[in-house]
Structures are given as structure tokens and as C-alpha cells.
Amino acid sequence: MIEFNSPFSAFHEWNINWQFIPSSQEARKNCIYHEREYEGRVLEALSKVGVMGAVQLSSLYLKKDKKKLKDMRRKGLILRHDLKRNNDVIPVYTIGLEGAMRLRSNQFINYWFHWSEYDLLQRLTFVRFIQKLSQTMDEFSFDTTHPPFIGKIKIKDRLFQVLVIRNNEDEVLDYFNNHTFSEPLFVIAEHEVYLNKLNSFWPHIKVRMTLDADLHYKVPLSEMFYIFDKGKWEKEYLKRQEINKKRAASQ
Numbered sequence: 001m002i003e004f005n006s007p008f009s010a011f012h013e014w015n016i017n018w019q020f021i022p023s024s025q026e027a028r029k030n031c032i033y034h035e036r037e038y039e040g041r042v043l044e045a046l047s048k049v050g051v052m053g054a055v056q057l058s059s060l061y062l063k064k065d066k067k068k069l070k071d072m073r074r075k076g077l078i079l080r081h082d083l084k085r086n087n088d089v090i091p092v093y094t095i096g097l098e099g100a101m102r103l104r105s106n107q108f109i110n111y112w113f114h115w116s117e118y119d120l121l122q123r124l125t126f127v128r129f130i131q132k133l134s135q136t137m138d139e140f141s142f143d144t145t146h147p148p149f150i151g152k153i154k155i156k157d158r159l160f161q162v163l164v165i166r167n168n169e170d171e172v173l174d175y176f177n178n179h180t181f182s183e184p185l186f187v188i189a190e191h192e193v194y195l196n197k198l199n200s201f202w203p204h205i206k207v208r209m210t211l212d213a214d215l216h217y218k219v220p221l222s223e224m225f226y227i228f229d230k231g232k233w234e235k236e237y238l239k240r241q242e243i244n245k246k247r248a249a250s251q
């Protein structure tokens with residue numbers, strides 16, 4: 001396993017300064033904006049993942065154009081919040097009031113108010129996973145899901161639940177103890193040690209695990225995943241190579 005201090009580690013000192021939309025605030029009336037295609041794509045994505053870092057949003061949907069980000073914020077389509085990591089400030093964005101009006105749903109107003117810092121880290125890590133997939137894959141999509149999972153990924157015709165481990169091991173343990181789970185699963189963790197509480201469940205689940213380090217470094221998608229084999233996590237591509245060698249040797 002790679003030793004790596006994740007930018008979204010649960011062990012940094014985190015503090016989030018949430019901005020709220022007052023109930024008295026109204027959407028702008030008689031204010032006509034030309035709806036740009038990228039604005040719609042940003043709002044659709046935020047409606048599914050909830051939040052994105054400024055760099056993530058800009059990289060995925062705005063071609064790193066800071067003017068577009070600033071313009072969406074000015075229009076009230078997105079709302080900025082400041083996430084503090086130790087002494088660093090990381091701008092993150094949720095749907096703004098005007099964005100909620102475009103999506104025609106009040107459910108997108110202040111939906112973030114109950115999130116803890118760990119909930120936020122799960123979502124930002126999920127977006128990092130989406131970024132990684134987008135670098136090499138065209139045919140995939142993502143959507144909302146139910147706790148303790150953070151999202152769903154559809155690759156061609158296959159649907160995967162996504163689980164991000166960030167100080168939520170007990171919640172996941174409780175879920176697996178009380179539910180029958182049979183769906184394919186991607187798990188993202190800082191280190192395999194944070195999955196130890198759940199080791200009794202992995203042999204019964206179609207699971208692939210990846211680490212924050214694999215998402216951060218330029219690790220090819222084909223070499224990024226681990227499988228749980230005989231009580232430990234092994235790189236899937238290395239295990240496949242080993243099986244192929246044994247098969248070739250026996251012929």
C-alpha cells in the first residue's frame with residue numbers, strides 16, 4: 001500500500017463555514033439570463049453529488065475557466081462555502097437559490113445544513129473518483145443513492161454502489177449487519193486498515209477497493225483496484241497476472 005497523506009483525510013483539522021439561504025430571500029424576478037449549456041451540466045451534477053470543490057467543478061465542467069465559475073456564482077446558480085483544512089481554505093460549491101429555481105425544486109435549498117465535515121469529505125472524495133473515471137472512460141454516469149453509500153456509478157450497463165470510508169465504519173457495519181447486500185460495490189479508503197472492522201463481509205460482496213493515493217497519483221485505471229482475497233486486499237491486476245501465469249504453466 002502507498003503511504004500517502006490524503007488531501008481529504010479525516011485526520012486533518014477540518015472546519016466548514018456553511019452559508020445559508022434565508023427563507024426570506026427570493027429568487028430574482030424579471031431578471032433574464034441566457035441559460036448556457038455548461039450551467040445546466042453543473043447544476044445537474046450538483047443535484048446528484050451535492051457539493052464540489054472549486055477546482056473539481058472547474059476541471060470537470062468549466063474547462064478550468066475561472067470567469068465561468070465567477071459568473072455562475074454572481075447569478076446565484078451556485079453558492080460558495082469555505083472549507084478549512086488546517087490553515088488552508090478550500091472553496092466548495094453547492095446549488096444556489098437561482099440554481100434551485102432552475103431545477104424547479106425547493107429540496108435543493110439548504111440541503112447541506114446537516115452535513116458534518118466527514119459527510120463533506122465523503123462527497124469530495126466521490127467527486128475525485130468521478131474525475132479519475134472521466135480521464136479514461138466515456139460511457140459512465142453517476143447518481144444519488146441511500147446511506148451509508150455516497151453515490152452510484154453506472155458503467156455501460158452495470159450499476160455500482162460507491163462507499164467512501166471517512167470515520168463512518170460503525171455506520172457501515174450497522175448497515176451490513178442489518179441488511180442483505182448483493183450489489184457490486186466500489187469502496188474508497190485512505191488505507192486498508194480502516195476497512196478491518198468490515199473484513200467479515202467482503203468475501204460475500206462483489207467489491208473492488210481503491211485508495212485515496214490511487215486517485216491522486218497517475219495510477220492507470222486498470223491498476224487502481226484491489227480485491228479481497230484470502231483475508232487481505234490484493235491488487236486486482238497483479239492477481240489476474242498470477243492466475244494467468246499459473247494457467248499458462250499448467251498447459
